[in-house]
Amino acid sequence: MATLDLGGQSIEVDEEGYLTNLDDWSKELAEHMATEDGITLTEAHWEVINFLRDYFQKYQIAPMIKILVKEIGKTMGPEKGNTKYLYELYPAGPAKQACRYAGLPKPTGCV
């Protein structure tokens, strides 16, 4: 089992760096993951992470991208309600990268 080191604390993650126990999440952890990818989390990034965490709390799954897009459009303005904007924030893909920072399991898409 892989682990991630945060200030001397060892946190369990899966093969691709997603948290094994969702309760291990903290803001510091999200920042740590982002820093490792060379990203500094801004308020815009947090908007996405917070939405993902709220959605997961309610529905026990990561939202479809189009739900995320619609929601970000509503809260951040229509000019930001598109996938291009989300990819600018999360170049490795809003679904995968943002979900990882938000402490969600890896999104599965269709199975």
Place this chain on the structure above:
Amino acid sequence: MAKLPKPEELAKVDFKPPKTGWMDTPANLKPGTFCWGAKAKNLQVVDFPNARDWNPTEDDWKLPKEWEGTVLEAMADRLSKYRSFKLFLDICVRCGACADKCHFFIGTGDPKNMPVLRTELLRSVYKKYFTNSGKVLGKLGGARELTYDVLKEWWYYFYQCTECRRCSVFCPYGIDTAEITLMAREFMNLLGLNTDWISGPVSNCYTKGNHLGLEPHTITSSVEFFLDDIETITGIKVEPTFNRKGAEILFVTPSGDLFADPGTYTAMGYLMLFHELGLDYTWSTYASEGGNFGFFTSNEMAKRLHYKIYAEAKRLGVKYIIGGECGHMWRLIHQYLDTWHGPADFLEVPRSPVTGTVFENACSTKMVHVTEFTADLIKNGKLTLDPSRNDHLKLTYHDSCNTARGMGLLEEPRYVIRNVCNHFYEMPENTIREKTFCCGSGTGLNASENMELRMQGGLPRANAVKHVHEKYGVNMLANICAIDRATLKASMDYWVPAVGVTGVHELVGNAMVMTGEKERTQDLRLEPLPGEEGNE
């Protein structure tokens, strides 16, 4: 995660076999070509043996004690139970007709992906322990012992077969390699050797009713999202029901249609069609999955997951079931249901309330494929269609392995497409219908960590699409399977980026003129319709 090579690199397939003989060439688990191991928690949920976290790249797979005995005992049991299994192991004459018919062999050049040799991986062990010639002659007679290396080889190559059954079409004896793969996977599951991508959905389906693990309120909220879009596009408020007792029809589709593009547009198509017909039907948040990943673990697990659709039909008191655009669900309904659970005699033989057509072909299963249902509507002139709304699309059609070879559903989807679209072109004859090429990622191989293998296996299908793209300008690939919709999208993005992927009922939803609709300017993807591009 392994980096995916560029298409031009991956397209250079090396067909030169290794210098060493196949028995002396151990499997080399190349990153990007296999899936992560099954997690303990997902195996525990369904009481599968040897539940533990394990990593295929490590030397120690944490096998149970005396695992060889477990496998051989199971093999003896299945040989006595399934005549097909024994027959397929005994009768192969190594003619090689199957060798170059497998998409994984064509895409990887690895001889162990020839169906004949893939089967030999298991046949050699069968010979050693269950035949006199193998016992006496050993390696000379093609027999070998079941060792740790052999087991690893099984795990690697039997999770490189999608049970698509294309090879069986060409076998003069009709040997069905899928049956061999099913057995091999069944043995490996007795040792806890599955993949995370399969065991996760199985566990979800067992506890929540669908592969994705959608909760009831997640399903309804997702459908509400589609209804909003439908109202935006048509001005019509569609109001489906969920878990409604006394409905005439239960509708079941893969959960992918509810939660993954482009399947979601297909789901919108169903909703619009059933609304327009005023169909007395209901969705279920319990039987909320058409597919059955249990089929990729063991016969017993497949059976356990399968029946919930019928249990729900009974509970709700419906007359019959309409099934959505799904692949392996239909193979199981068509070829396994009666053996597993007997005919569903508590339901009625499906009769279309719109046309009066009785679907005699479903008299035992009581389940009609939605393209049969829709083709019948069109044939009887019950839908008003404006195919020009799909004029920006040049379509081709990918036969899903399971609906084509597993139930012979060949004409109905094509009939529907020809009626809702003006531009339809077939791929070459040896790549469609019974001879269709697999999407490359069926039987639970549609994970992301094995993307290189998926793209290799997807090459033959993509190559045929590329052909019609270049010849006719095809820009959209239609299909009737949720796994196809997810996997072909990745494969097209990689091999033929100009071609998109769609379900057939998305096309129906676009072309169907609904009673009281406003003038449409957008398609189901909220993109402008042909002629409306400048009016955004």
